[in-house]
Amino acid sequence: MSRVYNFSAGPAVLPEEVLKKAAAEMLDYNGCGMSINEMSHRSKTFDSVIQTAEQDIRDLMNIPDNYKVLFLQGGASQQFAAVPLNLMKNGKAAYIITGQWAKKAYQEAQKYGEAIEVASSADKTFSYIPDCSDLDIPEDSDYVYICENNTIYGTKFKTLPNTKGHILVSDVSSCFLSEPVDVTKYGVIYGGVQKNVGPAGLVISIIREDLITDDVPSYTPTMLKWKTQADNGSLYNTPNCWSIYMCGLVFKWLKEQGGLEEMKKRNEAKAKVLYDYLDQSKMFKGTVRKEDRSLMNVPFVTDSEELNAKFIAEATKAGFVSLKGHRTVGGMRASIYNAMPIEGVQKLVEFMDKFEKENG
Ligand code: PMP
Numbered sequence: 001m002s003r004v005y006n007f008s009a010g011p012a013v014l015p016e017e018v019l020k021k022a023a024a025e026m027l028d029y030n031g032c033g034m035s036i037n038e039m040s041h042r043s044k045t046f047d048s049v050i051q052t053a054e055q056d057i058r059d060l061m062n063i064p065d066n067y068k069v070l071f072l073q074g075g076a077s078q079q080f081a082a083v084p085l086n087l088m089k090n091g092k093a094a095y096i097i098t099g100q101w102a103k104k105a106y107q108e109a110q111k112y113g114e115a116i117e118v119a120s121s122a123d124k125t126f127s128y129i130p131d132c133s134d135l136d137i138p139e140d141s142d143y144v145y146i147c148e149n150n151t152i153y154g155t156k157f158k159t160l161p162n163t164k165g166h167i168l169v170s171d172v173s174s175c176f177l178s179e180p181v182d183v184t185k186y187g188v189i190y191g192g193v194q195k196n197v198g199p200a201g202l203v204i205s206i207i208r209e210d211l212i213t214d215d216v217p218s219y220t221p222t223m224l225k226w227k228t229q230a231d232n233g234s235l236y237n238t239p240n241c242w243s244i245y246m247c248g249l250v251f252k253w254l255k256e257q258g259g260l261e262e263m264k265k266r267n268e269a270k271a272k273v274l275y276d277y278l279d280q281s282k283m284f285k286g287t288v289r290k291e292d293r294s295l296m297n298v299p300f301v302t303d304s305e306e307l308n309a310k311f312i313a314e315a316t317k318a319g320f321v322s323l324k325g326h327r328t329v330g331g332m333r334a335s336i337y338n339a340m341p342i343e344g345v346q347k348l349v350e351f352m353d354k355f356e357k358e359n360g
Pocket of ligand 1: 075077101147149151152171172173192193
């Protein structure tokens with residue numbers, strides 16, 4: 001068996017220990033004589049899986065008791081609709097547009113109310129995070145929305161926006177569990193798990209209790225009403241049992257590794273290896289303003305499309321896969337989530353250096 005170094009933006013690399021444990025439990029989970037994929041979501045065994053997963057993510061993120069943790073389907077994109085449906089009481093919300101995912105959320109919100117763009121970095125191809133210290137946020141906005149880590153462009157909010165007292169809603173899909181967060185600063189934190197946490201098809205929404213109400217538009221689909229899900233412990237219908245189980249294994253793995261403080265340290269060390277190399281390279285250049293660089297997604301380019309293509313082809317052959325940038329931006333992107341070991345990044349940099357010498 002040979003595993004590659006997988007730099008995919010998502011679905012993405014998972015910890016090898018977790019994959020091995022899941023493989024070992026595939027035919028017989030915990031003496032049940034069947035796998036998680038084959039058992040009732042109403043069984044005692046699955047109840048213990050989801051309860052343990054919830055407790056572990058609560059421990060990892062230090063989630064206060066007045067926040068609910070919901071395990072939902074439909075991916076992060078489904079929450080683009082759920083957020084306005086559940087939160088727009090005045091029919092107005094402020095959106096900070098730092099990339100395509102924020103823009104998609106903003107466009108979706110426009111279907112349900114007045115979504116107002118209060119800041120944007122579109123003028124420079126989303127290569128920076130705008131100053132959000134004193135935005136013109138309408139007084140009656142129901143919330144302020146951000147995409148905290150921009151997967152495609154490789155930017156990250158290092159300081160949260162000044163919401164001027166409004167509820168902050170954050171899509172953390174591509175920085176989920178990569179470092180400690182102060183949950184109390186948010187009304188809603190949500191993320192698709194398929195980047196930093198587990199298999200695709202699950203979105204985890206962490207929502208302050210008082211924001212989960214029956215006061216939603218009458219046309220709100222039952223499944224998109226957070227209260228439906230909260231009242232039923234994320235088991236209103238059949239959930240994504242497999243992904244919940246796998247995320248649970250990843251939570252245990254994260255705890256064993258030392259939790260989110262340790263992840264932050266490792267992620268900073270990993271990103272430094274790559275950014276330090278990019279900063280001195282004459283061939284490869286990072287595309288993001290330095291102070292806004294993501295620890296998770298690192299986009300870079302050469303000055304020629306041909307060289308980009310040659311690099312990606314040779315890297316793939318050498319076992320460094322999924323380095324192609326997002327289809328809308330081109331170039332390269334290395335996603336270096338929690339499960340990417342530092343050796344993967346060091347070896348990538350060695351490979352880039354060799355490529356530079358051979359092709360410079
Ligand atoms: N938000 C961000 C930041 C993302 O990176 C992505 C997926 N690439 C999404 C939302 C959409 O996620 P999903 O495919 O789970 O709907």
